[in-house]
Amino acid sequence: MSVFASYVRGGWVTPDGVxxxxxxxxxxxxxxxxxxxxxxxxxxxxxxGRRTGGPALRALSFHQRASLLKALAGHLREHxxxxxxxxxxxxxxxxxxxxxxxxxxxxxxxxxSLGKRELPASGPWLDGDLxxxxxxxxxxxxxxxxxxxxxxxxxxxxxxxxxxxxxKLAPAFLAGVPTIIKPATPTAFLTAELVRLIVDSGLxxxxxxxxxxxxxxxxxxxLTEQDLVSFTGSASTARxxxxxxxxAARAVRFxxxxxxxxxSILGPDATPGTPEFDLYVSQLVTEMTVKAGQKCTxxxxxxxxxxxxDAVVEAVRGKLAEVVVGDPxxxxxxxxxxxxxxxxxxVRRSLKSLTDAAEVxxxxxxxxxxxxxxxxxxxxxxxVLLRATADSAAVHEVEAFxxxxxxxxxxxTAEVIELAARGQGxxxxxxxxxxxxxxxxxxLGVAPWHGRLLVLDRGDAKESTGHGSPMxxxxxxxxxxxxxxxxxxxxxxxxxxxxxxxxxASPDMLSAITGRWVPGSARTxxxxxxxxxxxxxxxxxxxxxxxxxxxxESDVEHFAExxxxxxxxxxxxxxxxxxxxxxxxxxxxxxxxxxxxxxFVDPAPGPVLANFGVDxxxxxxxxxxxxxxTITLTAKDISPRASAAYGEVRWxxxxxxxxxxxxxxxxVLTLVAKRG
Ligand code: NDP
Numbered sequence: 249m250s251v252f253a254s255y256v257r258g259g260w261v262t263p264d265g266v267x268x269x270x271x272x273x274x275x276x277x278x279x280x281x282x283x284x285x286x287x288x289x290x291x292x293x294x295x296x297g298r299r300t301g302g303p304a305l306r307a308l309s310f311h312q313r314a315s316l317l318k319a320l321a322g323h324l325r326e327h328x329x330x331x332x333x334x335x336x337x338x339x340x341x342x343x344x345x346x347x348x349x350x351x352x353x354x355x356x357x358x359x360x361s362l363g364k365r366e367l368p369a370s371g372p373w374l375d376g377d378l379x380x381x382x383x384x385x386x387x388x389x390x391x392x393x394x395x396x397x398x399x400x401x402x403x404x405x406x407x408x409x410x411x412x413x414x415x416k417l418a419p420a421f422l423a424g425v426p427t428i429i430k431p432a433t434p435t436a437f438l439t440a441e442l443v444r445l446i447v448d449s450g451l452x453x454x455x456x457x458x459x460x461x462x463x464x465x466x467x468x469x470x471l472t473e474q475d476l477v478s479f480t481g482s483a484s485t486a487r488x489x490x491x492x493x494x495x496a497a498r499a500v501r502f503x504x505x506x507x508x509x510x511x512s513i514l515g516p517d518a519t520p521g522t523p524e525f526d527l528y529v530s531q532l533v534t535e536m537t538v539k540a541g542q543k544c545t546x547x548x549x550x551x552x553x554x555x556x557x558d559a560v561v562e563a564v565r566g567k568l569a570e571v572v573v574g575d576p577x578x579x580x581x582x583x584x585x586x587x588x589x590x591x592x593x594x595v596r597r598s599l600k601s602l603t604d605a606a607e608v609x610x611x612x613x614x615x616x617x618x619x620x621x622x623x624x625x626x627x628x629x630x631x632v633l634l635r636a637t638a639d640s641a642a643v644h645e646v647e648a649f650x651x652x653x654x655x656x657x658x659x660x661t662a663e664v665i666e667l668a669a670r671g672q673g674x675x676x677x678x679x680x681x682x683x684x685x686x687x688x689x690x691x692l693g694v695a696p697w698h699g700r701l702l703v704l705d706r707g708d709a710k711e712s713t714g715h716g717s718p719m720x721x722x723x724x725x726x727x728x729x730x731x732x733x734x735x736x737x738x739x740x741x742x743x744x745x746x747x748x749x750x751x752x753a754s755p756d757m758l759s760a761i762t763g764r765w766v767p768g769s770a771r772t773x774x775x776x777x778x779x780x781x782x783x784x785x786x787x788x789x790x791x792x793x794x795x796x797x798x799x800x801e802s803d804v805e806h807f808a809e810x811x812x813x814x815x816x817x818x819x820x821x822x823x824x825x826x827x828x829x830x831x832x833x834x835x836x837x838x839x840x841x842x843x844x845x846x847x848f849v850d851p852a853p854g855p856v857l858a859n860f861g862v863d864x865x866x867x868x869x870x871x872x873x874x875x876x877x878t879i880t881l882t883a884k885d886i887s888p889r890a891s892a893a894y895g896e897v898r899w900x901x902x903x904x905x906x907x908x909x910x911x912x913x914x915x916v917l918t919l920v921a922k923r924g
Contacts, residue, residue, distance in 0.1 A: 251282045252440050252461040255447055257296045258454055263287045268462065271437050274339030274585040275575050277625035280437050285462035291470040293428060293458055297399035298474070301426025301455025306395055308453070309370055311890045313422050314363025316451055321356035323449040324442075328353070331410060331441060338409060338435045339585030339627060341576040344539045351717075352414030352442075355736070358720035359418035362738055367422070369887040369895070371763035375748055378758075378766060385768045386754055392762065393746040395424035396501075398474030400745060401467065403489070405480040406432035406587045407542040407649075409439045415720065416478050417457065419741030425476070426456045430464050432481065434587040468492050476501040476745060478735065480544070483507050486731055503733030503744065505725050507647045509671035511549040512715060513664055513690055515681025520559045523706040528552075528680040529563040531704065532653060535716050536631050537571055537583045541651035542591070545676040545716040548647060551664050554657035561635060561655055565610045568631045578620025586627040586650055595629060595650035602646050606636035606654055638663065644670035661686060665693035673728020678702040678715040699726035699734070765789045765884045767900060778883055779850035782923040783895045786883050794847025795878035796906065799835050799871055807839045835871040840912050844879040844903050855921040857894055862901075865914040869905060876906040881916065894921045 251268045253260040268282030305313065324331070328349050335345035367373055375391035382388075400420040404412040413429045420427050431439035443459040446452060460467075471477070471494055479486055479502070486504035489495065495502055512532060518524035535547040552560045576584040586592045599613045616623060616630035631651040636643045643654050644667070658664040668677060677698045679690045682705045691701055700722055702715050718724040723737035735741055751761060755768030765771075765788035778790040808814045816823040817830050824833045841862070850856075871877065880902050888895035899916040 251284050252437065254285055254288060254461045255443055255457075255459040256288060256293045257458070258300070261288060269433050271433060271435075272588055273337045274434075274587055275337065275621050275626045277589065277622075280337060283433055283436055283462035285460050285465055288460070288465065290465045290467035293460075294399050294401075294467060294470050294475065296455055297426040297428060297458060298397065299455075301399070301453065301457075302395075302397055302424070304453035305421070305424040305426060305456050308424070310363050310367035310373070310422065311369050313424065314360045314367070315890060317356045317363065317418060317421060318360035319451050320446065320449060321353045321360060323451060324349075324353050324356070324445055327445050330445070331438070334438045334441045335410075336576045336584075338438055338587055339540060339576065341581060341584045344576070344584060347538060347717075348408050348410045352408075352411040355411070355415045355418050355720040359422050359742075362742075363422045364890075366739055367742075368885075369889070372761075373746070374762060374764070375743075381752065387752065388755055388758060388766065388768060389750055389752040390758055390762060390766070391748055391750050393743055393748050395746050396474045396476065398425070398472055398476065399428055400425045401428045401430065401464070401471070401475065401477045403430045403464070403477065403479045403481065404432055404439070405544070406434040406591070407539060407544065409435040410442050412480055413439055413442060415718070415724070415736055418720070419736065420476075420745050421452070421456060423742045423745035425745045426458070428458045428460065428467070430460045434591065436461060469494050471495065471498065471500045473498050473500065476503070478503050478733070479731070480505045483729055483731070501744070503725070503735065504731030505544065505675065505733055505735060506729065506731035507649065508544055508673070508675040508726055508730040509548045509644060509647055510545055510674045510676050510715075511551055511668050511671060512547040512678040512680065513668065513694075514550075514552040514556060514560065515679065515683055515686045515690075516553045516661070517681055517683040517686065519556060520563070522682065523709070524680050524682050524704070525556070525559075525563075527704055527706070527709050529560065529567065531678065531680070531715055532564055533567040533571075534714065536568070536633070536651045536653050538716065540583055540586050540629065541631070541653075542586060542649055543716050545718060547653050547678070547715060549643060549667075549671065550653055550655045551658050551667055552655060554659050557635070557655060557657040561609050561633070564633055564655070568610050568633060571631055572619055573616050573628050573630065574619030575621035575626070581619055583631065583651065585621075586629055589627050591649070592627045592629050595648050595652065598646050598648035599632060599652060602634055602636075602642050602648060602652070602654065605640035605642050606634040609633050609635045609655070638667055644672075661689050661693075665690060668694040669697050671697065671729065673726050673730045673732070674698050675724065675726040675730045676700045676702070676715060676718070678704055680704045682706060697727060699723050699730060759788060763788065765882055765900065771880070771882050777850040778881075779856045780854050781920075782855045783886065783888055783897070783920045784923050786886055786897060786920065788883055788886060790883040791880060792848050792850075793878065793880050794844070796876035797843055797847055798876050799839070799843070799873060801833075801873045804833070804835050804839065804873065807836055807842075811836075811838070813838070830870050832872060835873070835875075837867040837912065840867070840871055840877065840903055841865070841914070843877055844901065844912070847877070847879045848881040848901075857919040857921055859916065859918050861917045863898075863915040863917065865912065867912050868910045871905065871911055875911075877903055877911065879903050884915065888922065894919045896920075
C-alpha cells in the first residue's frame with residue numbers, strides 16, 4: 249500500500265522503503281494508504297517556513313493576505329465535491345462533511361472579511377489607544393502588533409480533517425505567519441486532499457503552508473522562541489506537548505484545545521409542551537448524532553430539572569429511535585461511522601466506565617443495525633443515551649468521544665452551576681430557558697468554566713447556530729480540562745500569532761513608526777485644502793484650520809427651533825442655572841459639530857466622496873454664548889481599499905474655544921477618491 253506524500257520545502261516528498269502507519273476506510277475497514285515522515289529533515293522544514301514562507305507573507309499587507317484567503321475559500325468551494333467524496337470514507341454523512349468542509353471554508357471567508365474591514369491597509373496593527381505618559385505631551389506610547397517570525401505548527405484531531413487545519417490556518421495566515429499542518433492519523437487522507445487542493449490552487453505564497461503526512465518526528469526539538477504550536481486532541485497528549493523541554497525552555501507559544509465534558513442545561517421553566525423543552529431535546533439529539541458525536545463541543549452531560557428527567561429521556565429516546573446508522577452514501581442514513589475501529593473501541597471502553605454508575609436508557613454499545621455496510625468491518629456504533637445521578641463521578645470525568653450523552657437530573661440552579669463546574673473546564677455549554685433570571689444566574693455562574701455559552705429560547709432558536717458550532721468570530725477553547733487555550737475569536741486569533749509591543753516615543757517618532765498621525769506630532773498646513781487632494785497625495789498630518797466663529801444666542805435658538813431639540817440647558821435660563829455642569833444656557837453639542845463642519849469643509853466637487861460617520865465624539869467644555877470656535881482637522885490614517893477607486897481617511901477633529909480649551913474632540917471618517 250502506498251505511503252502518502254508530505255508537502256515540504258516546496259515539493260511533495262514520499263519516504264522510500266518504510267511501512268508507515270495505515271489509514272483505513274471507516275465504513276469498509278479497507279486500507280486507504282499509509283503515513284510516514286521518515287527521512288524528512290524537520291529542522292529544515294521549520295527553517296523553510298521561517299525563511300521562505302514568513303518573508304513572503306510579511307511582504308503582503310493584511311488586505312492582500314485577506315484577499316488571498318478569500319480567493320482560497322472560492323477555490324475550495326469550487327472543489328468541495330471532491331472533498332465530500334473523500335470525507336465519506338471517514339464515516340461522515342453529507343451533512344457531517346458540510347460541517348467539516350463548508351465550515352472550514354466559512355472560517356477562511358470570515359477571516360478574509362475581518363482582515364479587510366478591521367485591519368489596516370498598511371503599517372502595523374495598533375492595539376488600543378495612544379497612552380499619554382507625560383504632562384507636556386512630548387512622551388507617549390502605543391501598543392503595536394507585529395507578526396511572529398517563526399512557523400505555526402498545527403497538530404490536529406481526527407474529527408475535523410478540513411475544518412481543523414483551516415480554522416488554524418486562517419488567523420495565522422492573516423497575521424503573516426506560515427503554517428505546518430500535521431493531521432491526525434485516522435483521517436489524514438482527507439487533510440492530504442485538502443492540502444493538494446490548496447497547493448494546486450497556486451494562490452498562497454511558497455512556504456506559507458507545509459504538510460506532514462505522518463508524525464512530527466523531532467520537529468518540536470527545532471522550535472524556537474518565534475514559533476507557535478496549536479494543538480487539538482486528547483488532554484494527555486496536550487500535557488505531553490505542553491511540557492516538551494524545548495517548548496518550555498524557549499517559551500514557545502502553545503495553545504491546546506483538548507477533550508471537554510460539555511453540558512447543556514434545561515431551565516426549570518422549560519416543561520413539556522414549551523418550545524424550550526422541544527428545542528432542548530432536538531439539540532441534544534443533534535449533538536449526539538452529527539459526526540457520530542465526535543465533536544469536541546458535543547453535549548456529554550445533559551442536566552435537566554429532576555421533575556422533567558423522565559419526560560426528557562422519553563422524548564430523546566423517541567427521536568433517537570428514528571436515527572438510521574450506516575454507510576453515509578446509502579439512502580436514508582442519518583448517522584455514519586466513527587473515524588475507525590480503534591476509536592470505536594475507545595468509546596466502548598469509556599462507556600464501560602460510565603455504565604458502572606449510569607443506566608443505559610437507549611442503544612446497545614455492542615450492537616447496532618447498520619444500513620448498507622458491514623456492521624463489524626465499519627466503525628459503527630449505536631447512539632447511546634445514559635441516565636445517571638448527579639453524584640456519579642464518572643459522568644464528570646469520562647468523555648466517550650462518540651454518539652453518547654448522559655442525562656443527569658438536578659434539583660436547583662445552585663446545584664446545576666456546581667455540577668457544570670465538575671467538568672473542570674469546557675469548550676461550550678448551553679442553557680435552554682425562557683426565564684431571564686435563570687439565564688442570568690446560570691450563565692454568570694458557569695461562565696468561568698466555559699469558553700462559549702449559548703442561551704437558547706424561542707426567540708433566537710430559528711437563527712441560532714447551535715450548541716456545537718464554533719464560530720470564527722467567537723472564542724473557541726476553554727479553561728482547565730478543555731486545554732486552557734483560545735482559537736479564532738475573530739481578531740483575537742490573529743493577535744495570538746503576533747507580538748504585542750509597547751512603543752514609547754515622542755509623538756513625531758510614533759507617527760513615523762506607525763504611519764499614522766499621532767496627536768502632538770507635526771501638522772502640515774499649506775494653501776492647498778486637504779479636501780482637494782486625492783488619496784495618493786494626502787499625507788498623515790495634512791491639516792486645515794477653520795474659524796474662528798462666534799456662537800450667539802440667536803444661533804442656539806435658531807438651531808433649537810430648526811431641529812426640535814429644545815432641551816432646557818439651551819433655552820431655559822433658570823433651569824440651566826440650576827444645572828451643575830452648565831450654570832447658564834449653553835450651545836447644543838450638535839450645533840458645535842455642525843459649525844465645525846461648516847468651518848473645515850471645502851465645498852466644491854472634488855476627491856472627497858462622502859462623510860460616513862464620526863467616531864469617539866466627546867463634548868469636553870460647554871460652549872457659552874459669545875464663545876468663538878476654531879476647528880483643526882488633520883488627516884490621521886489613510887487606508888486605500890485594494891479593489892476600490894477610493895479609500896478611507898480618518899481625520900482628527902479638535903474644536904477649541906477662544907481660550908484654547910478643547911470643546912469637542914472626534915474622528916471624522918471620509919471616503920476619498922484615488923487619482924484617475
Ligand atoms: P491524540 O491526542 O492522541 O491525537 C491528537 C493529535 O496529536 C494527532 O494529530 C496525533 O497524531 C498527535 N500526537 C499524538 N502524540 C503526539 C506527539 N507525541 N507529538 C506530536 N503529535 C502527537 O488524540 P486522538 O486523536 O487519538 O483522540 C483521543 C481523544 O482525544 C478522543 O477520544 C477525545 O476524547 C479527544 N479528542 C478531543 C478533540 C477536541 O477537539 N477537543 C478532538 C479529537 C479528540 P497521530 O494521530 O499521528 O498520533
